Amino acid sequence: MSAVADQGGLQPEWVAPPPTRRRRDYTKLRVRFAVLGFIAIYLVIAGRLIMLGFVEEAPANYRPGAEAAISAARPDLLDRNGEILATDIRTASLYAEPRRILDVDEAAEAIHSVLPDLSISFLRDRLDGDEGFVWLQREITPRQQDAVHRLGIPGVGFLTENQRFYPGGPVASHIVGHVNVDNQGIAGIEKHLDDDWLGYLQQFGFANGDASSLEPVQLSIDLRVQHILRDELVAAVERYEALAAAGVVIDIYTGEIVAMSSIPDYDPNQPAQSLDPDRLNRVTAGVYELGSVFKALTVAMGLDSGLVRMGDIFDASRPIYAGGFTINDFHGKNRPLTVPEVFIYSSNIGAARMAMTVGADGQQEFLERLGLTTRIETELPERAEPLVPDRWGDLTTMTVAFGHGVSTTPINLATAAAALMNGGTLIPPTFLPRTEDEAADLGTRVLSPETSQLMRYMFRLNAVEGSGRRADVPGYLVGGKTGTAEKIVDGRYSSSAVFNSFLAAFPMDNPQYVVLTIVDEPQPLEGEGRTAAYNAATIVSNLVRRSASLLGVSPRFQSFDYATLESYAVARNVP
Amino acid sequence: MISGAMLTYEAKEEAVTTAEGVADLRHEIGQERITISLLKAEIAELSQPGRLQSLIERYPEILSLGAFEIDRMVRITDIPFPPEDDVDLIAELVGGG
Numbered sequence: 001m002s003a004v005a006d007q008g009g010l011q012p013e014w015v016a017p018p019p020t021r022r023r024r025d026y027t028k029l030r031v032r033f034a035v036l037g038f039i040a041i042y043l044v045i046a047g048r049l050i051m052l053g054f055v056e057e058a059p060a061n062y063r064p065g066a067e068a069a070i071s072a073a074r075p076d077l078l079d080r081n082g083e084i085l086a087t088d089i090r091t092a093s094l095y096a097e098p099r100r101i102l103d104v105d106e107a108a109e110a111i112h113s114v115l116p117d118l119s120i121s122f123l124r125d126r127l128d129g130d131e132g133f134v135w136l137q138r139e140i141t142p143r144q145q146d147a148v149h150r151l152g153i154p155g156v157g158f159l160t161e162n163q164r165f166y167p168g169g170p171v172a173s174h175i176v177g178h179v180n181v182d183n184q185g186i187a188g189i190e191k192h193l194d195d196d197w198l199g200y201l202q203q204f205g206f207a208n209g210d211a212s213s214l215e216p217v218q219l220s221i222d223l224r225v226q227h228i229l230r231d232e233l234v235a236a237v238e239r240y241e242a243l244a245a246a247g248v249v250i251d252i253y254t255g256e257i258v259a260m261s262s263i264p265d266y267d268p269n270q271p272a273q274s275l276d277p278d279r280l281n282r283v284t285a286g287v288y289e290l291g292s293v294f295k296a297l298t299v300a301m302g303l304d305s306g307l308v309r310m311g312d313i314f315d316a317s318r319p320i321y322a323g324g325f326t327i328n329d330f331h332g333k334n335r336p337l338t339v340p341e342v343f344i345y346s347s348n349i350g351a352a353r354m355a356m357t358v359g360a361d362g363q364q365e366f367l368e369r370l371g372l373t374t375r376i377e378t379e380l381p382e383r384a385e386p387l388v389p390d391r392w393g394d395l396t397t398m399t400v401a402f403g404h405g406v407s408t409t410p411i412n413l414a415t416a417a418a419a420l421m422n423g424g425t426l427i428p429p430t431f432l433p434r435t436e437d438e439a440a441d442l443g444t445r446v447l448s449p450e451t452s453q454l455m456r457y458m459f460r461l462n463a464v465e466g467s468g469r470r471a472d473v474p475g476y477l478v479g480g481k482t483g484t485a486e487k488i489v490d491g492r493y494s495s496s497a498v499f500n501s502f503l504a505a506f507p508m509d510n511p512q513y514v515v516l517t518i519v520d521e522p523q524p525l526e527g528e529g530r531t532a533a534y535n536a537a538t539i540v541s542n543l544v545r546r547s548a549s550l551l552g553v554s555p556r557f558q559s560f561d562y563a564t565l566e567s568y569a570v571a572r573n574v575p
Numbered sequence: 576m577i578s579g580a581m582l583t584y585e586a587k588e589e590a591v592t593t594a595e596g597v598a599d600l601r602h603e604i605g606q607e608r609i610t611i612s613l614l615k616a617e618i619a620e621l622s623q624p625g626r627l628q629s630l631i632e633r634y635p636e637i638l639s640l641g642a643f644e645i646d647r648m649v650r651i652t653d654i655p656f657p658p659e660d661d662v663d664l665i666a667e668l669v670g671g672g
Contacts, residue, residue, distance in 0.1 A: 083619065083622075084615060084616065084619035087612060087615065087616045087619070088612065089609075089612060089613055089616055090609045090612075090613075165616050167616055167617075167619035167620035167623060168619075168620075168623050168625065169623075169625075171623065171624075171625055223624065224624050227623070227624035227625050227628075228624070230625075231625065231628065473645070474645065474646070475645045475646065476645070545645065546642065548645075549645075549648065554648065554650060555645045555646070555648055557646065
């Protein structure tokens with residue numbers, strides 16, 4: 001303004017008046033206002049910069065996310081001797097970046113020429129468009145990878161991803177489980193690992209890419225014994241034209257499961273097969289009325305309660321009529337029986353009378369104590385809950401005494417049997433290695449050592465004189481109890497459809513392992529019966545013969561065997 | 576000054592070359608690891624008890640292997656009349672405990 005005033009001498013009336021005090025204040029105010037404005041703007045910019053500083057870096061394209069998802073690494077699974085049960089191998093997967101593809105038709109035809117499984121219309125559909133990342137084919141072979149690479153199509157590339165491989169195929173399928181296409185465990189030990197710790201590692205990015213950074217996980221399984229068990233079960237299903245067969249071998253002092261198999265099984269390299277409900281793991285996820293093998297528990301219950309002694313007599317000369325049912329014996333002796341006789345002749349009447357001596361409450365308490373009515377927690381996610389009747393009357397007490405009326409899983413029974421044999425300690429079973437000391441800390445005493453000693457005697461007696469003779473293997477002192485349960489067909493028990501089991505332990509002078517086998521609906525061989533003695537016991541015999549030395553049990557032929565009851569009773573001063 | 580620049584250049588060149596070498600070796604190690612794990616998986620597959628058993632059953636005349644009989648198995652200590660204090664010698668002779 002003042003400049004105008006200096007030049008404008010010609011127009012004196014336009015000379016600006018000297019700035020008044022009020023006007024100066026106004027200018028100051030404007031300057032301040034401008035300063036404040038700039039400060040505000042810079043504050044906003046600085047604030048925004050700080051905010052941006054905290055924002056996570058956005059992915060430059062879609063690949064990094066996909067790379068993290070696919071390369072989830074898993075540790076190797078080993079058996080107790082270090083043999084590989086499951087391992088990661090690297091395979092290539094083919095992807096495309098459609099927005100970088102120049103000629104969709106040409107690319108589609110070229111890829112189709114190498115991977116004829118992918119139709120041209122599918123490829124065109126996939127490659128057309130503006131996406132940053134699409135999968136074309138997961139897990140292609142090295143040869144296919146080479147061929148696609150040679151095509152040299154821009155916008156098409158490979159990612160190596162970890163693929164789970166089970167060298168043994170189906171041999172331990174129900175134990176190791178399997179993974180989905182993103183290498184996440186969805187069954188068996190694989191799922192257990194994910195739930196336990198591997199899932200977290202992968203989530204936070206510590207277990208991606210290279211599997212060699214992960215410690216291998218060792219299991220309690222012995223691959224050799226596992227193979228033998230499965231081999232015998234497969235042979236048995238074929239030989240007896242059975243619907244299914246299953247078995248488990250447990251170390252009775254550590255609770256380690258050394259082998260477990262259920263036929264039909266599946267190949268974890270093709271996990272889709274596992275969806276078939278017939279291929280479930282019958283050992284941990286199936287509940288059954290296991291029949292006469294329960295008499296081992298009934299006898300143990302009687303002896304442990306102190307209400308029954310070895311020399312007691314139970315009258316099995318007449319059937320029991322109760323609640324409209326008749327309880328009869330299959331191989332009836334029709335005479336009074338001692339406790340060991342009830343066991344080796346598998347007398348339903350005797351077992352029922354013995355259970356009545358103890359009573360319904362005592363029986364319920366005993367089965368609960370041995371963990372037969374609750375679900376067993378192992379590492380496997382596949383597990384079933386035993387079925388127990390709501391009302392536990394006298395009739396229930398009598399039928400449960402010989403294994404009808406309560407449905408439980410084979411692993412429940414095998415765990416309880418380990419307690420019967422090992423001196424009376426119930427040890428939760430596991431698929432991971434465990435020492436005897438660790439097991440002793442976990443175990444709870446459920447029976448007196450004396451009861452366990454008497455049960456060993458009766459198991460062996462049954463294999464020498466009773467229904468378990470076919471299970472015996474010279475040198476290994478096998479002992480066991482057969483169970484032939486009639487299945488319910490159209491609402492009634494059927495004599496032609498049976499569910500067989502054999503509960504065994506060896507060597508009986510100093511038991512180390514419990515073996516339980518089950519066979520579902522076996523057909524009799526020429527000249528044989530369909531009871532458990534002919535099939536389930538034979539499987540045990542073959543299994544022990546082939547695997548005992550691998551389990552560190554050496555055969556003995558010379559001296560030892562249990563004497564007969566009389567001399568045993570005298571020698572041990574059993575009343 | 577020029578020689579200083581040359582020294583620096585040379586040192587830098589060397590560092591770059593070495594770094595490249597390290598990267599190459601790392602890559603190679605990674606590849607070898609993958610190969611090793613593949614080979615391990617292959618050994619595991621080839622030595623599966625089930626596979627060996629089926630091979631033995633299929634080629635009995637070539638392999639002439641079979642299940643051993645239990646009564647042929649004894650421990651060294653069970654051998655009658657061992658030479659005194661010489662159990663180790665027998666163990667050596669039969670190749671193991």
